[in-house]
Amino acid sequence: MKSVRMIEQGKPLQLQNIPIPSVGQKDILVRVHAAGICHSDAHYRAGRSSMGSMPITLGHEIAGEAEFVGSQVTTVKAGQRVCVHYNLSCGDCYYCATGNEQFCNKVRMLGHHVDGGYAEYVAVPARNAIPLPDEITYEAGATLMCASATAFHALRKGRVRAGETVAVFGVGGLGLSAVQLARASGAVQVFAVDIKMDKLELASEYGATPVDASRLDAVDEIRKLTKGKGVDVALEMIGLRKTMEQAIDSLGNLGRAVLVGLNQHPIEINTYLQVLGKEAEIIGSNDHLLQELPILLELVRRNILDTSRVVSQRIPLDADMINQRLDDLENYTDDVRAVILPAQ
Secondary structure (H helix, E strand, C coil), X not given: CEEEEECCCCCCCEEEECCCCCCCCCEEEEEEEEEECCHHHHHHHHCCCCCCCCCEECCCEEEEEEEEECCCCCCCCCCCEEEECCEECCCCCHHHHCCCHHHCCCCEEECCCECCCCECEXXXXXXXXXXXXXXXXXXXXXXHHHHHHHHHHHHHXXXXXXXXXXXXXXXXXXXXXXXXXXXXXXXXXXXXXXCCHHHHHHHHHCCCEEEECCCCCHHHHHHHHCCCCCXXXXXXXXXXXXXXXXXXXXXXXXXXXXXXXXXXXXXXCCHHHHHHCCCCEEEECCCCCHHHHHHHHHHHHCCCCCCCCCCCEEECCCHHHHHHHHHHHHCCCXXXXXXXXXXX
């Protein structure tokens, strides 16, 4: 089969012909119909994160058709439309048993530690396959497996309740999903904080109150718009020290700041004024859970979460085009939410 692979970190990906992966008794072989190109993939290619053995096929946002199922598989049938949860866990340890499989000691991530979806086929345990409703395209199903799922998990960690206010710092792919899902969770007002007007305008169409951080102090504006109260929940989706500190500072009494964006630099907070005095919480949100994905898909099926504007580019399984999209992500070029369509 054809596969676009990383041979060495810091180097362009290459197209290779490799064997179709073997399938165990509890596994399925998925014919990939759509594989999202995520910003994380650009980080992997650049060498900012340790990988599994190389060469490796990138791609952790995957949707397709079950081509073959192992002899012990009862939950998936050949020909069924599926999307794929990218964390491959043991299924038996304490964390897996309690539904927190991202902490499994044996967890491996598709496209990071084992071969992923930049290929014609991928093999995964059957428990990682989630039925994809006919109403949802393969492209949307693929992208839901990362950005939207991560936003959904973060909102659940933040315990958003009906009648509360939410601030979303960064309204890219994660943030736009967070805006919609916060509204679906009952938030009466959602503030979208960004420096790019096109993102703020789109967030406004989804019911958010825009806060242009290129012109205004985001925290001051949120306090002004909430009559000094601050927000109940703040989600930080960017991974910058400044926006993490702003998310915490924007909280009102009993507020919860959920940190999602990846940041390697320490942040500075006034523990009494920003946390203790308000009984505020700072919550880390790591990945998402298999059990959350069927709920997320149902929200899309019922048009509660709109995915129609997520994908901006559709490209074939071509190494040069994929490398160009990864370059664009590295340079934060606009309009680069691309999906690979290997089956075409």
